[in-house]
Amino acid sequence: xxxxxxxxxxxxxxxxxxxxxxxxxxxxxxxxxxxxxxxxxxxxxxxxxxxxxxxxxxxxxxxxxxxxxxxxxxxxxxxxxxxxxxxxxxxxxxxxxxxxxxxx
Ligand code: SF4
Ligand code: F3S
Numbered sequence: 001x002x003x004x005x006x007x008x009x010x011x012x013x014x015x016x017x018x019x020x021x022x023x024x025x026x027x028x029x030x031x032x033x034x035x036x037x038x039x040x041x042x043x044x045x046x047x048x049x050x051x052x053x054x055x056x057x058x059x060x061x062x063x064x065x066x067x068x069x070x071x072x073x074x075x076x077x078x079x080x081x082x083x084x085x086x087x088x089x090x091x092x093x094x095x096x097x098x099x100x101x102x103x104x
Contacts (some may be wrong), residue, residue, distance in 0.1 A: 001036035002046060003065040006099035007053035008032055010092035014082040016045040016054060027079040028072060030102055035073035036066055051093050 004016075008031040016032065017025045024038035025045075034045075036057070046054045055062050092098065 001039040001041060001057050001066065002034055002043065002054055003036060003057060003062055003069045004031065004033050004053050005055060005061070005065045006031075006097075006103070007051045007094070008049075009098035009102050010086060010095075011051040011053065011089045013050050013085050013089060014079070015048040015050065017079050018082050019044045019048050020080075023078060023080045024073075025079050026073040026076040028076045032079065033069040033072045033076065036070050038073075 010030050012031060014032070017023075021042060021044070022038055022040055024035045025032050026035060034054075041056070043056070046056070048054075055065075057063075057066050086092075
């Protein structure tokens with residue numbers, strides 16, 4: 001599976017949802033997650049994200065995000081169309097530690 005990490009938080013560009021062939025993205029207030037049980041590992045979303053927030057679970061930085069993505073995919077609504085990104089999205093790009101301070 002592929003998963004979304006904290007780099008999505010407050011960036012939420014949503015380019016990813018437009019390319020997913022199985023519509024397995026779910027949306028919270030400040031970030032999106034992938035349902036790891038629905039993702040077919042096609043990889044097309046990874047290069048679409050301007051924040052480099054999507055990574056495969058084979059990446060050693062992905063482990064903590066797999067369970068987090070699974071948990072919130074079960075709670076949040078599905079998203080298949082790009083909405084309006086946050087006005088300050090670019091200011092949050094690459095900021096570290098967003099999960100601790102701005103996750104919701
Ligand atoms: Fe969707 Fe493919 Fe990305 Fe998985 S890897 S979330 S199936 S676009
Ligand atoms: Fe987030 Fe990147 Fe998608 S910032 S909403 S994972 S395009």
